[in-house]
Amino acid sequence: xxxxxxxxxxxxxxxxxxxxxxxxxxxxxxxxxxxxxxxxxxxxxxxxxxxxxxxxxxxxxxxxxxxxxxxxxxxxxxxxxxxxxxxxxxxxxxxxxxxxxxxxxxxxxxxxxxxxxxxxxxxxxxxxxxxxxxxxxxxxxxxxxxxxxxxxxxxxxxxxxxxxxxxxxxxxxxxxxxxxxxxxxxxxxxxxxxxxxxxxxxxxxxxxxxxxxxxxxxxxxxxxxxxxxxxxxxxxxxxxxxxxxxxxxxxxxxxxxxxxxxxxxxxxxxxxxxxxxxxxxxxxxxxxxxxxxxxxxxxxxxxxxxxxx
Amino acid sequence: xxxxxxxxxxxxxxxxxxxxxxxxxxxxxxxxxxxxxxxxxxxxxxxxxxxxxxxxxxxxxxxxxxxxxxxxxxxxxxxxxxxxxxxxxxxxxxxxxxxxxxxxxxxxxxxxxxxxxxxxxxxxxxxxxxxxxxxxxxxxxxxxxxxxxxxxxxxxxxxxxxxxxxxxxxxxxxxxxxxxxxxxxxxxxxxxxxxxxxxxxxxxxxxxxxxxxxxxxxxxxxxxxxxxxxxxxxxxxxxxxxxxxxxxx
Numbered sequence: 001x002x003x004x005x006x007x008x009x010x011x012x013x014x015x016x017x018x019x020x021x022x023x024x025x026x027x028x029x030x031x032x033x034x035x036x037x038x039x040x041x042x043x044x045x046x047x048x049x050x051x052x053x054x055x056x057x058x059x060x061x062x063x064x065x066x067x068x069x070x071x072x073x074x075x076x077x078x079x080x081x082x083x084x085x086x087x088x089x090x091x092x093x094x095x096x097x098x099x100x101x102x103x104x105x106x107x108x109x110x111x112x113x114x115x116x117x118x119x120x121x122x123x124x125x126x127x128x129x130x131x132x133x134x135x136x137x138x139x140x141x142x143x144x145x146x147x148x149x150x151x152x153x154x155x156x157x158x159x160x161x162x163x164x165x166x167x168x169x170x171x172x173x174x175x176x177x178x179x180x181x182x183x184x185x186x187x188x189x190x191x192x193x194x195x196x197x198x199x200x201x202x203x204x205x206x207x208x209x210x211x212x213x214x215x216x217x218x219x220x221x222x223x224x225x226x227x228x229x230x231x232x233x234x235x236x237x238x239x240x241x242x243x244x245x246x247x248x249x250x251x252x253x254x255x256x257x258x259x260x261x262x263x264x265x266x267x268x269x270x271x272x273x274x275x276x277x278x279x280x281x282x283x284x285x286x287x288x289x290x291x292x293x294x295x296x297x298x299x300x301x302x303x304x305x306x307x308x309x
Numbered sequence: 310x311x312x313x314x315x316x317x318x319x320x321x322x323x324x325x326x327x328x329x330x331x332x333x334x335x336x337x338x339x340x341x342x343x344x345x346x347x348x349x350x351x352x353x354x355x356x357x358x359x360x361x362x363x364x365x366x367x368x369x370x371x372x373x374x375x376x377x378x379x380x381x382x383x384x385x386x387x388x389x390x391x392x393x394x395x396x397x398x399x400x401x402x403x404x405x406x407x408x409x410x411x412x413x414x415x416x417x418x419x420x421x422x423x424x425x426x427x428x429x430x431x432x433x434x435x436x437x438x439x440x441x442x443x444x445x446x447x448x449x450x451x452x453x454x455x456x457x458x459x460x461x462x463x464x465x466x467x468x469x470x471x472x473x474x475x476x477x478x479x480x481x482x483x484x485x486x487x488x489x490x491x492x493x494x495x496x497x498x499x500x501x502x503x504x505x506x507x508x509x510x511x512x513x514x515x516x517x518x519x520x521x522x523x524x525x526x527x528x529x530x531x532x533x534x535x536x537x538x539x540x541x542x543x544x545x546x547x548x549x550x551x552x553x554x555x556x557x558x
Contacts, residue, residue, distance in 0.1 A: 069475065070438065071447055078442075093468040097450045100403070100435035104442035109404040109523035112433045122527065127432050128326045132335055135527040175447035175481075179463060179474040192469070196557070220558065238453075238488055239471050244432075245487055247469070253557040263325065270535055274555045276547065282540075291538035291555065294547050304544040309558065 001085025002031040004058075006077060006099070007048055008090045011038045011066065014047040016193050017090035019154035022053060024147040025088050026155065027117035031055045034162075035080065037073050039066035045164045052156040060167040067178035070098040075171035078105030081142060085120070091146035092192075103144040110144040111136055115151035129244040130267035149192065150250035150271060184239050188214075191242065194223035196253045199242050199269070200235070201227040203258020203279065203298055207235040212299075213257060216306045225249065227259045243268035258298045261286030278302065310420035310457075310479075311366045312355045314389060315410060316348040318373055318380045319430045326430075328529040335430075335529055344380040347425025349387075350485040353492040354455060355423050356388035363457045364421075366390050370413055372406055374398050378508065385503035386495035392508040397520065403431070405513070405520035407439035412516035414444055419480060421462065426451050426484040437484035447477035451486040 003025045008015040018034070025032045032053055036045040037060040045059040058080065064072045081087045081102060089095035091113045103110035115133070116124035122137045123145065191197060198213050198220070210224065217224045225242040226235065242249055244267040254272035259265060261277070261284055269275070270289050277290035278301050287293040294301060320326055321341040329336045344352075358364040369384035371377040372395040381392035395409050414422060427434035441448035449455070449464025453472065456463040457479075465474045467486045495503070513520045541547045551558045 067473075067475075070450070071441070074438075074442060093451060093466075096434050097438065097448075097466075100433075100438035101442040101448065103435070104404060104407060104439035107404075109402050110433075110435055111524065112435060126532070127529075128320070128335065128430060129432065130532060131326055132328055132529050133532050134529045137525045137527055138523065139525070140523050173445070173447070175445070175478045177476050179476050181468075181471065181473045183471040190470075237471075238467060239469070253551070253555070270532075274551070274557050275535075275538075276551070287540070288537045289535045292547055292550055293538065293540045294544065295540060296543070301544055305548065308544055308548045 002033055003028060003086040003088060004081055004084040005032060005034045006087070006089035006095065007034050007036045007044065008092055008094055009036065009038060009041060009044040011041040012043065014044050016154060017092055017149040018048070019051060019157060020149035020152040021088050021090045021147045022051060023152040023155045024114065024117055025086070026053050028086055028120050030085065033058060035060065035077065037065040037076055039063050047157070049162040049164050050158050050160050052159040054160045054162045057162050057164045058167045059164050060169060062170045064170050064172035068094050068098065069176050069178060070101050071173035071176045072171050073098045074101035074105060075173060076169055077102035079169055079171065080167065081106055084142060086143045086145060088145050088147055091148050095146050099144060099146050106142055106144065108140040108142050108144045109138070110146065111138060112146050113148045114145055115148050129264055131263065148248060150248055184237060188217055189221065189223045191223045191225050191240070191247050192249055195251050196220045196222035197225050197242070197249050197251045198222050198255045198257065199225035199227060199259060200230055200257050201259030202229040202233060204230060204235055210236055212302045216302060219306055219309050227262070227265045229262070256286050256290070257302060259286055260284045261289065310364055311368065311417065312358065312364045313414065313417055313419040313422045314351050314355045314367060314369050314384060315422065315424040316352065316369055316371045316380045316384050317345040317425070317428045318342050318371060318377045319345045319428050322346055322429055328531060332528040332530055334526065342376070344383045345425050345428045347427060347485050349492045350487070350489050351423040351425050352384045352387045352389060353490045354485060357490065358457065359388065368393060368417055368419065370395065370410070372397065372401055372409055381508055382503050383495065385506045386500045387493065391506055394508060394510045395513060395516065396510050397513055399520055400522050401520055402522050402524065403433050403435040404439055404523060405518065406436050407443055408518045409513055409516050410440050411443040412518055414440070421480060422482045424482070424484055426486055437482050441482045447481045448484070449475055449477050449481060450484045452483050453486050453488045455483055455489070
């Protein structure tokens, strides 16, 4: 049976999480088809066709799919998915919104947020905020799975030459419509895709002090994140939150500044390759996961770090 | 309008759970159980809509063992009007929960179902979306703002890049994210009053729902522990280590 991977994109470009999801599909094994559902998204389908390991791209180009409304895309995935053994999507907010809806239409119990493929029907996934890893086996005929992108190394974006096939299904459930979007604009890399992430916690004291982190980030080509404590305190917007209830990141280098290290934060960053913690409280739990800990006042250490780099 | 709120009984968020020694399941013996935090936000949102005069009745529903009554009583103490318990000692997976909820929705005909985006035990983040699929209702997941209008609801959703607003025809399913509201504490008089509010009990069989599990947990284990590294003396040593030892900058 073939595997259907749902592409993450913004109608202009294919998002990186798709490449990690295709990697999970390769680990399962089988023909990999990619569904690009959107509007005016032909270029995305072209990119998907070039991805290593993809044998076919299905392009559903219709106004009903422009904003990835779950009601419409899930219906499409439910219709197309009947012929597949596995349906995979990245465990992004888009994937998590749509995929369970498609699963229910197929009368399948989906498996969320997998971090490892044990076999074609058995997967590992974190539960209890990552405090426990469960190995789960599905008995459904179709496996509907969301994939935690950071747990799989992306496949190459080039090297494939799949055919693009148009899908002539326009599923508009007619119950929802897109009103608007407020996307955070930044020249820095996206949190979940960045090689280096610098996060600030309650120790930053206010939003203005994050300026220090932005300056350091610009020097390192890093993204800037925050702990839930910093978000709840109103220092920075929620889309910067790293943790179980925010974004899960696994960069090459993670620098935690003024973050104590609550379980819920650790769950979002502990798979980073190298972790640096800067905190003046030497008892802070963050030091128990840090490769390099610096017990220091962040207001001295961060500017000094910036000048020494 | 009538609102249905789903609440789940979970291990309290302050408890650090551990796998049992034989790795068969998570050890939940003698641990404190509470209402799932996201569900509490759902109850609070329904109560606020009632206080605004938008909602006339709030029905709180929970599923699982008899003890789930405690979580329904919590919801009643926070302001829900009556409760429904779908009682079973069998494992309930999200698809089964969504099917039971669908049966209740057909009977109660609420204009809106508000529920948490996920429970903090299974972390599945599925049930609301699945209820939407089974009933044909629109869904507003990960809500940070809910504005009810005539025949529709505008839901602002927390998405990876920021916020997205969608308009849904009623009836609709809304799932809550953390920043939708801050739940109140139940007052003692309200806790006492909640004991007298009606609570009906049924079973999945009464609702005609097959709850047979579709997935099996083969084992549970703790995640790979990360070893604590070294403390560096100063920024210069940190930079040196990052450059020469870790080679990440």
